[in-house]
Amino acid sequence: MRRRLTLPLAATGAVVASLAVAVPAQAHGYVSGPPSRQALCAQGRVPDCGQIRWEPQSVEGPKGLRSCHAGIAQFAVLNDDGRGWPATSVGTSVTFTWTNTARHATSNWEYFIGGTRIAVFNGGGQQPGATVSHTVNLGGYPGRQKVLAVWNIADTPNAFYSCVDLQVSGGGGPTPTTPPPTSPSPTPTAAPTTPPPAPGGTWTAGRAYQVGDQVTYGGSSYQCRQAHTAIAGWEPPYTPALWTQV
Amino acid sequence: MARRLAYTLLVVLLLVAGCAGGDGDTAPAPAATPVSLQGVDAPFLEALVAHSERTLEMTRAVRGRLTDSHLRTLVAAVEATETDELGTMRVWLRDAGRPTTGGRHDHTGHADADDLERLRRAGPAEVDQVLGTVLSAHQAAAADLARAHLRVGGSAAVREFAERVARSRDAQVELLATLPAGDRVR
Numbered sequence: 001m002r003r004r005l006t007l008p009l010a011a012t013g014a015v016v017a018s019l020a021v022a023v024p025a026q027a028h029g030y031v032s033g034p035p036s037r038q039a040l041c042a043q044g045r046v047p048d049c050g051q052i053r054w055e056p057q058s059v060e061g062p063k064g065l066r067s068c069h070a071g072i073a074q075f076a077v078l079n080d081d082g083r084g085w086p087a088t089s090v091g092t093s094v095t096f097t098w099t100n101t102a103r104h105a106t107s108n109w110e111y112f113i114g115g116t117r118i119a120v121f122n123g124g125g126q127q128p129g130a131t132v133s134h135t136v137n138l139g140g141y142p143g144r145q146k147v148l149a150v151w152n153i154a155d156t157p158n159a160f161y162s163c164v165d166l167q168v169s170g171g172g173g174p175t176p177t178t179p180p181p182t183s184p185s186p187t188p189t190a191a192p193t194t195p196p197p198a199p200g201g202t203w204t205a206g207r208a209y210q211v212g213d214q215v216t217y218g219g220s221s222y223q224c225r226q227a228h229t230a231i232a233g234w235e236p237p238y239t240p241a242l243w244t245q246v
Numbered sequence: 247m248a249r250r251l252a253y254t255l256l257v258v259l260l261l262v263a264g265c266a267g268g269d270g271d272t273a274p275a276p277a278a279t280p281v282s283l284q285g286v287d288a289p290f291l292e293a294l295v296a297h298s299e300r301t302l303e304m305t306r307a308v309r310g311r312l313t314d315s316h317l318r319t320l321v322a323a324v325e326a327t328e329t330d331e332l333g334t335m336r337v338w339l340r341d342a343g344r345p346t347t348g349g350r351h352d353h354t355g356h357a358d359a360d361d362l363e364r365l366r367r368a369g370p371a372e373v374d375q376v377l378g379t380v381l382s383a384h385q386a387a388a389a390d391l392a393r394a395h396l397r398v399g400g401s402a403a404v405r406e407f408a409e410r411v412a413r414s415r416d417a418q419v420e421l422l423a424t425l426p427a428g429d430r431v432r
Contacts, residue, residue, distance in 0.1 A: 028326070051310050054318045057326075058309065074310035102329040205417070208319075228323030229316070231421060233414025241326035 028057035029100035029160050031149045032131075034088035036162035037068060037078045042211050042227070046085065049077050054227060056211075057101045059161045063152055066112065068163035078163060081146070087167040092139040094166065096149055098132045101226055101241050105154035111136050112148040125154045130240060138168045205230050214246065221246050281403040283342045290395040291335045291404065292344065294411065297388050298328045298335075300358065304381060307365040311373050317425050321377070324385075324418065331411070338404070374426065382422045389415035 032039050038056035041049030051074045052059070059078065061070030069075040077083060096111070106123025109132070119136040138145065144167050151160040203217040206229065213224040215236065222236040222243040236243035283291070305325040312318045336346040361380045368376040392412040396405060 028329070051312075051318065054315065055309075055322045055325075058322075072310060101326045103333070226323055226326045227319050229320065229421060231414060231417035233410045233412070233417055234323075234327065235410075238410055239327050239330070241330040242323060 028060070028102045029098050029151055030056045030059065031096055031162035031164055032099040033097040034090060034094065034164055034166060036149070036164045037085055038162060040086065046083065050074060052078060057099070060158050061161065062157055063159045065159070065161060066115065066148060068148065068161060070161045085165045087144050087165040089167045089169065090138070091169050092137060093135055094138055095133050095135045096164065098151060099225060100128055100130055100132065103127050103130060107152040107154045109134060110150040110152065112150070113141055113145055123154065130244065138166070142168050203230060203236055205232050280341060281338055281401055283338060283404065284401040285399045286395070287400040287404045288339060288342055288344045290391070290400065290408070291339055293391060294388065295332060295335050295339070295346065297391065298332050301328050301384060303362060304365060304377070304384065307362055308373055308377050311370065312377065313370070314374050314426055317374055317378065320418065320421060327414070378422050378425065382419050385415040385418045389419070
């Protein structure tokens, strides 16, 4: 009884305390297609990635970094080129798709190979959609390439980083020896590369869903974009952070 | 009765805190349906914005340090959903001409700040437990805040939103109690 009575006061206290701190803006995203290293980890296609498997959208660090893991020690696996990252076979024109679990005002998106910036897309300080796609010409970069994609946030000092391993056709680079690549899709609406969806079925509270799982709810189909255990109040139509209508 | 009194206090507090201003806001939200705020919708939303901002501070404080994979998954999903909810609430408040952040006033020293400090200082062996305890109480408070709003009216859209907030936070508390981190929650 005592606990119940104190809860509203606790809530009030939380409000007061929250006034104390300037909260940093929240924004999260990663390159889902062609799958970035953290996407491959999240899909389980590359095992033993550690924590990043659960939060591929969280590779956040100060602007200006050129590493795959934003300098975050727990995500160092992303910067390890010796992990046998499967390279996705692509043509010279590649469409990169960002999945944004939080959509924050954007300065720009940059793409690097080595130390060279090969493309930049202006965000105009505007809020992007849940997914954003950019088509980049890789004509000058045949063979196996590691592309660093950077999402620069407009109103924080931070950026989000994703490294994408590609096998660009027309070049003489080594053939990837790792799992079969997936093809990039030009459609900007959903993560174009996902593992085979789990046997669909109706959305069910209490069930654990992985990225790529499909369910139906209220006559519509949804694809999971953030691993979670379904609970009451998180029905797919109300949680765009967890589900994308397909 | 005590609860009603506390909620009234909360509303008054927020009205007073209205001078906190919204200079930090830049986050238009995903596809928030325009709503006309009624009654105490605005102070409720302002309270919940501040509460959810605190949730995100908690999840940031433990980023990369949790051990239990189920807890990590839950925390990542809470972070994602509350970030979206914050966007929705801020659009509603902005459209109503209200402040859209918790503000930047200095109220250091409150117990809730101590919880955050506990989280930041928790070592690898205890961080799961500390988060389970702190987050469980925090989300129970959010559910109570939302239920209190359901009892005092407001627009249909905000009531539906409050109802989902109450259900999801209740379910999170239940889920936390099933995890190893929930052992010490009660």
